[in-house]
Amino acid sequence: MGTEVKGLIPGLRFIRRFKTLPEHSAKHVGSGDVEVxxxxxxxxFMEEASRLVVEDKxxxxxxxxxxxxxxxxLAAAPLGDEVExxxxxxxxxGRRLTFWxxxxxxxxxxxxGVHERTIVN
Numbered sequence: 001m002g003t004e005v006k007g008l009i010p011g012l013r014f015i016r017r018f019k020t021l022p023e024h025s026a027k028h029v030g031s032g033d034v035e036v037x038x039x040x041x042x043x044x045f046m047e048e049a050s051r052l053v054v055e056d057k058x059x060x061x062x063x064x065x066x067x068x069x070x071x072x073x074l075a076a077a078p079l080g081d082e083v084e085x086x087x088x089x090x091x092x093x094g095r096r097l098t099f100w101x102x103x104x105x106x107x108x109x110x111x112x113g114v115h116e117r118t119i120v121n
Contacts, residue, residue, distance in 0.1 A: 005057055005058060005059070005092070005119070006057065007057035008054060008057050008089065008092050008097065009089070009092065010089055010090055010091050010092060011088065011089065012053065012054075012088065012089040013086075013087070013088050013089075014049060014050075014052075014053040014085075014086070014087050014088075015049075015084060015085065015086050015087075016045070016048070016049035016052060016053075016084070016085045017082045017083070017084050017085075018045045018048075018049075018082065018083050018085065019080075019081075019082055020037050020041075020077060020078065020079045020080060020081055020082070020083055021079065021080075022035075022079060024037055024038060024041035024079065025037070025038055025041075025079055026038040026039070029041060034076075035079055036076040036077060036078060036079065037076065037077040037078075037079065037083060037105075037110070039071075039073040039111075042071075042073060042077075042083070042103050042110065042111050043069055043071055043111075045083060045085050045103065046069075046071065046085055046087070046101040046103060046111070046113075046115055047066045047069070047115060047117075048085075049085035049087055049101065050064075050066075050087055050097075050099045050101060050115050050117055051063075051064055051066075051117065053087070053089070054089075054097060054117070058119060059121075061121050062119055062120065062121045063119075063120060063121070064097065064117035064118060064119050064120065065117060065118055065120055066115065066116070066117055067096070067116050067117060067118045068114070068115065068116035069113065069114075069115050069116075070113050070114045070115075071101070071111055071112065071113030071114075071115070072111060072112055072113055073110065073111050074109055074110055074111055074112065075105075075108055075109070075110040076110070077103075077105035077110050078105075081105065081106075082105075083103055083104065083105050083110070084103070084104045084105075085101060085102070085103055085104075086101070086102045086104060087099050087100060087101040087102070087115075088100050090114075095118050095119040095120070096116060096117075096118055096119075097116065097117045097118070097119070098114065098115075098116050099114070099115045099116070099117070100112075100113075100114060101113060101114075101115050
C-alpha cells in the first residue's frame with residue numbers, strides 16, 4: 001500500500017448513531033457509580049464511527065487500529081436513548097489518520113476531541 005488511499009481525503013465528514021444500552025453505563029464498565037453513558041463507552045462509539053467511515057475505502061486485507069484518543073467528556077447522557085457521533089477526517093499522513101470527533105445527545109454536545117487511527121494489514 002502506498003501512502004495514498006483513494007477516498008481518504010481531509011474533510012471527509014461522517015455521522016453515526018448508537019443506542020445507549022445498560023452495558024454502556026459507567027456503573028457497568030466500572031468507571032463510576034451512575035447509570036449514564038460511561039466515558040469509555042462514548043470513546044468506543046467515537047472509535048467505531050471513525051473506523052466505519054474509512055473501512056470501505058481501504059484495500060482488501062487492510063483495517064485501522066486506534067492509536068490515540070484525546071477526548072473530553074462534557075456532559076451526561078441517559079441510557080436507552082441515542083448518541084450521535086459527528087466527525088471529520090482532519091489529516092492523512094501516510095498510514096496515520098487524524099479525526100476530530102464529537103458526541104451529541106439530542107441538541108447537547110456531550111464529548112469532543114481528537115482520535116487517531118493507523119492503517120494496518
